[in-house]
Amino acid sequence: MSEHMQAVLDSAASSAPAWLGDVLNTGRTQWQSERWPSRKTEAWKYTSLHPLEQPFDAAPQDPGVADVSDLPELSEHRLVFLDGQYQAQLSSEFAQVGVRVVRFTDANEVDAERIKSQLGKSVDASNHVFASLNDAALNDGLFIDISANAVVDKPIHLVWISSGQKPAYTVNQRLLVVAGTNSKATLIEHFVNRNETSTVFTNGISELVLEHGAVLEYYRLNLERAAALHVAGIHSQLADNACLRSFFVTTGSKLKRLDVVTHHAGSGAHCEMNGIYLPQGSEHIDVHTCIEHAVPHCTTDENFRGIVADQASAVFNGRIHIHPDAQQTRAELSNRNLLTSDQAEINTKPELEIYADDVQCAHGATVAQLDETSLHYLRSRGISRAEAEVMLSFGFINELVDGIRLEALREYLRPFLARRFAGDAQLARHLI
């Protein structure tokens, strides 16, 4: 397997807590047995890993203090990490009944046991090569433990910042969330980069374990720009009657790849998975989602939309897998795309794999341009073509954004997205 990641593996081996030794070893063995994916590997058919084929350093030891002046106030509970290191002075005191936040490096024996009992259980590392790399380079991670019946009323806002202090380095990011029985919580993972010319490769794994009846809202904002590389797996496991509502906002950079995998492991579970991807320039975004319906009586609603501009490219692969005996499943997937330039490219593949008969499954995918009739309607009211295009692009995305339950996030995203579609701020003025 690729020698380019050697530095981060070596660094992890020397700095990881001893109790993680088994995880690192297994990960390393797995990683070394894997073949580097090529365009012939089905899961990487439309995404070249060429940007990762260069030597990467380990993350800076002392990245300093992050600049957080431009970060939105999405919650009082904010935890900031710079190149994977916790920034106590920028994070809010976290003292809420029913939630414990533990860094792997701080874990006591009891925590360590608890982490080990859950870590990696939702991840099929043999099918996700970068998950095995994450294991192999696991020197730290964050464990959020939500007790049974806890209702966490304020969202937990995790900000992962890369400093860009070295020209090319890897950040190994890991999150494990266990949402206890009948608990309720909201979580935001928010990624930004500071030095946009630095090639920071973030290799992230987030594991969300929802126990019986747990309700978790999970928002992921991948907003790193320019040279940033981000490959991540978001793996969740839903016990019976658990409910996961997730939303993914992905703006482009040189390479972003998300593998979002949800396992319905207990009957009555529900998953809502929505997201938008907006590459421009020569950016590339690849979103692979997979819903595993392993048991009867679960439901999935999935909606992803993308607007691909300039010379950018996007990939969407949405798989719904209904296992034998997963009767009474309802799963629906919609993927809609707009191409706004003649050099933009979209590859989409909504997949159904069904082994049970009493199911309601449907998917739809469209690729189109802005609707001429709607454009005309706006123009007939005196709105310029350019502004009408911005409004319609925004509207296309905003239909999903409007469904976000967390108001603070909705309010933050609206102007953020409107500006993104308008080269000229004037054109977005009626949307902000």
Place this chain on the structure above:
Amino acid sequence: MSQEQINQAIDKEYAAGFVSAIESDTLPPGLDEEVIRFISAKKNEPEWLLEWRLEAYRGWLEMAEPEWAHVHYPKIDFDAISYFSSPKSMEDGPQSLDEVDPELLRIYEKLGIPLHEQEMLAGVAVDAVFDSVSVATTFRSKLAEAGVIFCPISEAVHEHPELVKKYLGSVVPRKDNFYAALNSAVFSDGSFVYIPKGVRCPMELSTYFRINEANTGQFERTLIIADEDSHVSYLEGCTAPMRDDNQVHAAVVELVCLDRAEIKYSTVQNWYPGDAEGKGGIYNFVTKRGVAHNDAKISWTQVETGSAITWKYPSCVLRGDNSIGEFYSVALTNNLQQADTGTKMIHLGKNTRSTIISKGISAGRSSNAYRGLVRMSPRASGARNYTQCDSLLLGDKCAAHTFPYIETKNPSAVIEHEATTSKVSDDQMYLCQQRGLDPEKAVSMIVNGFCKEVFKELPMEFAVEAGKLLEVSLEGSVG
């Protein structure tokens, strides 16, 4: 509907599964350059064609069998297959129907193929391929009047070498894929059609394929050329006897559809699917592709009920501006059949249009996958595609899959893809039964209704046959 009802409605023996006792001239199993030279010599082929075959063979040796399809079967031993089998009495080739072995004709009658001109359904000409050799072509004189050439490809090699040389491999290159390369190396016969400029073929052309000999592979090759402003409708039917061993069928069909021409290609594929335990049956690996030039139209319709394994993606390369591609498919799998079938619509020209309607029906313990590709190239401004993939599951042990690939590099292209999965609902069954239909009839009616959009694309005689075939194939699926 209840599981027992479903199971009862699907199980009936393969109606076309009898072995005929005809003496054959069969090569021993195995493949090397000598075998190819033998096949080529047997057909008195010109040197260039032998070289063409050998080049394909050398390419094939370097290629790996594709593994991406959603089908599972033991590795095929290509050296255990015989690559040539010719009914003995055919050695000199029949000049007319009178010279055809009466036993052969009897088989065709049993299959219900209207071979005798006097018995023929109006307007159907038949080129029958029996274990790789074209047996008889009917109605040739009438077609000749219109200037239409319809003959075995082995004959076309001699009589129309300029056409064969120009177009053979022009749509499906020799090394296009593993099976196409194998076919190019060893193809034994197949149909050749040429429709001259401006001619509307006066009747529907038809070929029946049948594999008879044990342990033989069938590798027929069809080449259809529709010259400018011409029109042809071509029908293809397939059957094979019941045998415990698996037999390989790797055909290639090439369609050349020149400016403003139209080719309609319909297939009813009923190769032996194997028995209820999955023993025997045809492995069907077929490459079918057409190139449509400016304002041309290619329409594929297929009803796939047979074969143990189906690997087949009739495709359209929409090269010319304003060209149209269509794919209408019903694929039914029962027992342990596995199908991975669909289409590719490659939009190269401006304002090209394609429609894909795919209906998959899974019963028993079978697996049925739609796999499709819609590609809009940067030049395909104003191109459109509409795809609808529906799956119907009969029973809780079967599987239905959908793998649509959509690739777009043109902002003005519009693509719409929809897929649904359903089962025959208790309510539908209840209604039918309350109106006095037995469960088997009710399922067959509902399935026929499910397939209606595709059946209406078939020529009339075929549509009736397809409906019946579905009914037979479904037997035992209602319990």
Place this chain on the structure above:
Amino acid sequence: MLVVNDLHATVDGKTILNGLSLTVNPGEVHAIMGPNGSGKSTLGHVLAGRPGYEATAGTVSYMGRDLFEQDTEERARNGLFLAFQYPVEIPGVSNMEFLKASVDAAREHRGEEALDAVTFMKMAREASKTVDLDPAFLKRGVNEGFSGGEKKRNELMQMLLLEPSLAIMDETDSGLDIDALQVVAAGVNSMRSENRSFVLVTHYQRLLNFIEPDFVHVLSGGRIVRSGDKSLALELEERGYAWIEDEVA
């Protein structure tokens, strides 16, 4: 205000208007009536500049300028308003954003300051009350999930806010119950002034009971075949369109 002279137009290559002439002076209300397929709606779309509707011959001058030299949005900013028969739904863009963008565009064109959000909000609420539309609709996507009648009221509300010089109402009355019809009529009547003109395209005389037209024209085969005052509308109501078509033929 508007002078249409011998206008020929095609829709997707098919000829629909066939030598239509019409002059509308400031302050006048013209009703254009005619059977289905006579080209009534096409006239509105050609004037508004809908893609696919192409003028092939003839001239149209609006406020003294060649209409066809202006883009769709330019015509709108110059005060030409078309109330659509089938307003499109634009999910994701709120009605309020849309209205403010339109009004700002018109004001900017006239060299006026953009309205501040609060003032505009008040205006919009006011207008929504006038057309009897729940102000909650202002926050919803443009026409998204609106009933037929709600869409028509939304069109009317846009007209109130944009204060056009020439309003073309394309079958605004179709599909409306009598209450809604009266709301529309009241809206139009309240806006009538000596500087503002209306062209009411309608199939039925019903609307004209509430909005009294100065002129009534009958369109058939893509041209105006008869003009008169409001009594012509009553005559059409009584006798249908066939007699006029017969006479013309």
